[in-house]
Amino acid sequence: MQKSRSRVHPWKIVAVAVGAAAVVGVGVAIAIGASTASPPAAEPASSATEPSGAPAADGRVAATPEQAYALSLPVLGAWLEDDFDHAWIATAGTLEAAAAALDYAARDDVQYAHWVDTFTQVLDIADAVADGDQQAAxxxxxxxxxxxxxxYADVIVDRSVSRVPADDALPHLDALDAAIAAGDHIAVRRSAGDVAEAFAEVIRAAQLHVPDEAHQVLTRLLPALHVVDEVHAAVRDDQTEDAAAAAAELRSSFDTFTAWHQSVSG
Structure with a gap:
């Protein structure tokens, strides 16, 4: 049963949604914001001077999708351990990073299979967070x-969010349908990865708009993410009909979430 949760101020969600992983030397400093109710961030390097939020441009290169995913894990782990009731705030960031890595790996059979499995495992964490089961998470x-x-040294992670992520997700759904209809294996992989990434960004943005119901956003969109996972699994296993059937469920699942979000956001 879903545990009741207290209202979380939007700034606390923003701190995670736009916080970037700052790497100083060989130490990782994760900027996730701080308050008396916030869990501790990953231990910072002694020379770290970055403020919370996105680090200033300093010559570091953009993190690869795999690096961004890896750097999201300490943030998620800190919330799972120290503020589990609000761990849903950080979960979408890792979902988005895993989806981006999955998208990036679409052209390589071995890497794609690996990231499909990883995305499924991240969904297992999200399910446990939504269920209020800390031990399972x-x-x-x-x-x-x-x-x-x-x-990872000398990299910077982009944690910006689209202004209209829900609208941005729709072209990816169209592209997925078109790729399946055309039988383009690689395009299906890429489009399914784009959909997963877009949905995770929808979670991050939607949490900001409904502070009184923000803890429900992850739970409400999880069914759609599981359908995306079914698409990926079917594509990996060359089950085209299964992929088409799962893709057909995506719009209705996403529409259900959108209707709920509109009802609570006014």
């Missing part, structure tokens, strides 16, 4: 954290 998180210990 930590159990699902542990193997993922062990696979990506980092750190």
């Amino acid at each position: 930590l159990a699902a998180y542990a193997p993922l954290s062990a696979q990506h210990p980092g750190p």
